Amino acid sequence: MRGIKIIGAGMYVPEKEADNDWFSTILDTNDEWIYSRTGIRARRISVDKPNFYMAGEAAKAAVKDSGIDPSEIDLVLAATCSPDFYYPALSCLVQYETGAVNAAAFDINSACTGFINALDTASRFLEDGDYRNILIVASERLAPHCDYTDRTASILFGDGAGAAVVTHSDKPMWSYLNAKGDYFKALYCKVDHSRSNCPLLGEDTVPEGVIDSEAKGHFLQMNGKAVYKFAVEAMETAVHKVLDKSGLGIDDIDLYIPHQANSRIIESAVKSLGLPEDKVYVNLERRGNTSSACIPTCVAELRQAGRIKDGMTICLVGFGAGLTSGAIIFEQ
Ligand code: UT7
Numbered sequence: 001m002r003g004i005k006i007i008g009a010g011m012y013v014p015e016k017e018a019d020n021d022w023f024s025t026i027l028d029t030n031d032e033w034i035y036s037r038t039g040i041r042a043r044r045i046s047v048d049k050p051n052f053y054m055a056g057e058a059a060k061a062a063v064k065d066s067g068i069d070p071s072e073i074d075l076v077l078a079a080t081c082s083p084d085f086y087y088p089a090l091s092c093l094v095q096y097e098t099g100a101v102n103a104a105a106f107d108i109n110s111a112c113t114g115f116i117n118a119l120d121t122a123s124r125f126l127e128d129g130d131y132r133n134i135l136i137v138a139s140e141r142l143a144p145h146c147d148y149t150d151r152t153a154s155i156l157f158g159d160g161a162g163a164a165v166v167t168h169s170d171k172p173m174w175s176y177l178n179a180k181g182d183y184f185k186a187l188y189c190k191v192d193h194s195r196s197n198c199p200l201l202g203e204d205t206v207p208e209g210v211i212d213s214e215a216k217g218h219f220l221q222m223n224g225k226a227v228y229k230f231a232v233e234a235m236e237t238a239v240h241k242v243l244d245k246s247g248l249g250i251d252d253i254d255l256y257i258p259h260q261a262n263s264r265i266i267e268s269a270v271k272s273l274g275l276p277e278d279k280v281y282v283n284l285e286r287r288g289n290t291s292s293a294c295i296p297t298c299v300a301e302l303r304q305a306g307r308i309k310d311g312m313t314i315c316l317v318g319f320g321a322g323l324t325s326g327a328i329i330f331e332q
Contacts, residue, residue: 003173004123004330007068008165008307010061011300012054012114013287014046018029020155027151034155039263043158043288045143050084051161055139058293058300063098063135065303069184073100073165074131077122078107079114079138079292081189081321082145083160094137098114103135110179111187112130112320113260114292116328119166121177123330126168126239137163138292145189147219156262157220158288162296171331176241178234179324185211187321192218227323231261234325235269238317242327250274252313253329255302260284260294260317291320308332 019042020031035041046054055078076098078091085093090104110117115138117190122134139161146154190211193204211221237260243250256279258266263282270280281298290297295316302308312332319325 001168001172002123002127003169003219004119004126004166004301004304005169005171005332006164007167008062008064008066009296009300009303010058010065010163011297012057012061012161013161013297014044014049014054014159016034016045016047017042017286018045023155026148028113029155035038035254037264038156038286040156042286044160046141046159051080051082051139051141052084052090052093052097054141054159054161055080055090055094055137057137058139058163059094059098059137060160062163062300066163068133070099071102072081073098073103073135075122075125075134076100076103076105077118077134078135079110079136080140081105081109081111081114081291082140082142086154090139094135098135100135110320110322110324111317112261112289112291112294113324113326115162115295116175116316116318116326119324119328120168120177120227123173126166129168132167134166135163136166136296138162138296140225140291140293142220142291150219152224153220153222156289158290159289160287160297162293163327164296164299172246173328173330174242174245175326175328176245177326178237178238179322181322183230183323186222186223186230186323190218199307210296228262228265230323231265231319232268234319234323235265235317236273237327238316238327239273242315246329248313248329249274253315254312255314256278256280256309257295257298257314257316259320260287260298261289
């Protein structure tokens with residue numbers, strides 16, 4: 001049977017806090033607008049630490065919490081959409097940082113759904129017994145992606161990293177993963193090739209209307225309304241699909257951990273799904289949206305607070321650029 005157990009969790013948040021009042025000094029915005037539309041009061045910005053540093057710190061904390069030796073890790077999976085390098089993979093840097101000398105390593109990029117996709121992948125690697133301990137880290141440094149003249153998108157995002165060490169369990173697990181590539185334009189950040197010195201290269205051309213050619217391509221581009229609509233529907237669909245697979249009901253779940261994009265998105269999905277509010281964990285008020293890192297930082301906080309206990313049935317649900325979405329139910 002495919003099942004996972006979280007045996008360690010860790011996180012890293014940068015020191016620098018950028019609150020809504022700071023945004024009102026650089027943009028035509030204010031705390032009242034941002035908080036009432038998003039539930040966010042502040043987010044952390046990694047001023048001088050690269051993504052791999054944050055990922056490494058979170059990963060080391062997770063390995064320490066698990067009590068295993070780094071040499072016992074068989075695979076490092078890193079979820080990120082904001083790496084420091086095109087290559088090598090972030091997971092290779094994390095392998096080096098943690099001393100996981102016996103591990104294989106590769107990355108997964110499904111933006112904010114990254115941790116869900118990585119956990120699902122890990123469970124399949126663990127299933128046949130060839131891999132015993134897998135370190136998953138989800139880490140994002142989104143500040144360099146954001147356009148700080150764009151008040152709609154830049155106020156949402158923060159930097160940070162979360163990690164978990166997982167091992168096989170005989171307890172059940174179910175997952176539902178989805179992608180809608182036809183909506184990719186709703187949220188993207190284009191690679192900037194303008195610094196190439198290849199004499200043969202011209203400007204990239206794509207069919208008319210595929211992406212906004214006037215947009216500042218190397219910054220995150222977002223159609224907030226389209227993502228909002230997708231997010232609420234995707235969360236509902238993913239939770240329904242995974243519950244259907246499991247045969248469990250809404251009330252059989254002890255803890256829901258949703259992607260932390262916007263408290264209105266979470267509230268809307270919670271209401272239409274009829275989830276008990278006290279079972280839904282939300283931490284975005286002083287963190288903002290840290291993309292793939294949101295869910296594992298929630299896991300790390302909850303575990304540290306003793307709120308993740310053996311035998312609990314936990315549902316993780318996420319959505320993000322792609323547009324991707326997914327949900328996992330597992331018994332810890
Ligand atoms: O991980 C996935 C990441 N992305 C998301 O989760 C994004 C999902 N979308 C959202 O969270 C919301 O769409 C936003 C928070 C981005 C925007 O909220 P909204 O309620 O959809 O606002 P809006 O875009 O409809 O804008 C309403 C008004 C506009 O002014 P006018 O045209 O009515 O005069 C905007 O220009 O609010 C204005 N506005 C702002 N005003 C003050 C937009 N951003 C701001 C701002 N401060 N930061």
